[in-house]
Amino acid sequence: MPIPGEFKADPFTVAEARGAGLTWESLQTRAWRRMSRGQYAWTGLRHDVELILRAVGKRLPERGAFSGRTAAWIHGLDVLPCEPIEVTVPRELAVRSRSGVRLRRASLPDRDVTIHRGFRVTTPLRTACDLGSCADTVEATVALDMALHAGMVDMRALNRHVDSSAGAKGIKRLRRAVSLAEPRSESAMETRLRLELIKAHLPAPEAQIDLHDRTGKFLARADLYYRDVRLVVEFDGQNHKERLVPDLRRQNALVNAGYLVLRFTAGDLRTRGTIALQVRQTRAWLLRKAAQSRLSEHFEAQTPVSRDYPKISRPKPPVSRDYPRGFPVAP
Incomplete structure (x- = not known):
């Protein structure tokens, strides 16, 4: 039996199949893939995330949204x-949950819903605020950093939402995550590394800072940077072999220009306190070194060095004229 044209693009229900003349037996052939209970898709469609979401989307209640x-x-x-x-539906709707779907009941006004890529979905701002209000502050901040860096939302919109939502559920958690968010952060692990330092009550480092040598030549962009001590803190992902040589040259250039570099991995993040301890000790050493240098420069400035050394006169030994007989005397 030929494939009905309307079934070559989207999943469909058993009822829709029967309306198109397909029987239950025909749906059990290799031409069709079962997506969920009572729902199928043509096997000619790529089985990916979009197909799965389209199948779920067909069963969303009219006022629900991803x-x-x-x-x-x-x-x-x-x-x-x-x-x-994840799906959100208005509180007043009676909807049954389905396997593999987390159903959230919450206020969902029309202004918080849009159509994007064919899906009914919460707006970028509502999405970011939902993610930023989760109980895990680190993961909430990671989500906000990703949204900010991608341009999905901006800090002004987030701050406006926080200021206008006093007393709303989860607003305290969202306010905390917004206060920690950094739009320049380029990866989730970089955000986790930065928050590891902040949680340890270390100063918040700057993110994604361009570094130069004394002539102004660009050397590298630091993941995290402590300007007061010229300390670079970086996250090392799973670098390929072809990246090893450029990375080593980059680090050598930074060290030669007077920067100190600390590099950490995912394993370091899993070991509680390791990163913060190393950064704290390194900062303390660099601060002591800088203080000693300033003190030395101060004393040198207070003690001028003169090249006009005074002449030192040494007393001459007494000369006796009572020379022994036969002793040669200079004329």
């Missing part, structure tokens, strides 16, 4: 959208 990490993925963020699929 939200959370699922919405973030639809808006273009590099997150896992289906672990689980």
Whole structure:
């Protein structure tokens, strides 16, 4: 039996299949893939995230929308959208949950919903605020950093939302995450590294700072930077072998220009306190070194060095004229 044209693009229900003349037996052939209970898709369609979300989307209630990490993925963020699929529905709707779908009941006004890439989804601002109000401050800040860096939202919009939502559920958690957010952060692990330092009550480092040598030549962009002590703190991902030589040359150039570089990995982040201790000790050593240098320069400035040394007269030994007989005397 030929494939009905309307089934070559999207998943469909058993009822829709029967309306198109397909029987239950025909749906059990290799031409069709079961997506969920009572829902199928043509096997000619690529079985990917979009197909899975389109299948779930067909069963969304009229006023429901994809939200959370699922919405973030639809808006273009590099997150896992289906672990689980997140959906928000208005509180007053009676909707049954489904396997693999996390159903959230919350206020969902029309202004917080949009259509993007064919999906009914929470707006970028609502999505960012939902993610930023989760109980885990680190992961909430990671999500906000990703949204800010991608241009999905900006700090002004987030601050306006926080200021206008006093007393709302989760607003204290969101306010905390917004206060920690850094739009220049370029990766989730970089954000986690920065927050590890802040949690240890170290000064907040600057993010993504261009570094130059004394002639002004660009050397590198630091993940995190302490300007007061010229300390670079970086996260090392799983670098390929072809990146090893350029990375070593880059680090050598920084060291030769007077910067000190500390590099950490995911393993360091998993060992509680390791990173903060090393950074604290290194900062303390650099601060002591800088203080000693300033003190030395101060004393040198207070003690002028003169090249006109005074002449020192040494007393001459007494000369006796009572020379012994036969002793030669100079004329």
